[in-house]
Amino acid sequence: MTRLPRNFYDRDTVLVAQELLGKWLVHHAGGVERVGRIVEVEAYLGEHDLAAHSSKGLTKRTRTMFGPPGFAYVYLIYGIHHCLNVVTEPAGHAAAVLLRAVEPVKNVTGRTQGPGRLCRAMSIDRRLNAHDLLSDDLFIAQPEAGEGFAIVKRSRIGVDYAGHWAKRLLRFYIKGNPFVSRP
DNA sequence: TGCACGATGAAC
């Protein structure tokens, strides 16, 4: 299994988001290797994107987004759920890709559609915030062989407060995949 | 120091 290199993440966020589809999210914890195939993502473009946490500027919470690419940005939402993001573009450009759903591949139990459920099923919480995605216990890999698929573009979920940014087609998912949270 | 509010999910 080949880990994606740093320069994969050090590119345009929309491009990275779309290319993350079909990749494998791998997490080693408690001696268990969990693997999920990424089927749905959302792109958050940077400080100018009013739907992105980084639009509030550099704070203790958003520090990870302002950091170098290829790191995990994990936060707690609604006091209950965790969300996993992948930091993209050079340090200083606070962009990231939210992983919204995976398809179970190995050692993944429970539902995996939706960012909160994805983290629960993959045993991911905010202790993994700022964790390097080129580490041995948390990374994204290129599957050996993959069948082709079409990409559907939709508006992002839960960001109606973001004005015109809420209408941008920055949610991407694999067409027809049953594990997508909101087809 | 206080308070309003989420990049959600589950129950009703």
Added chain:
DNA sequence: TTCATCGTGCAC
């Protein structure tokens, strides 16, 4: 449609 539940950001 309502609510759980708490860290964060920003107003006092």
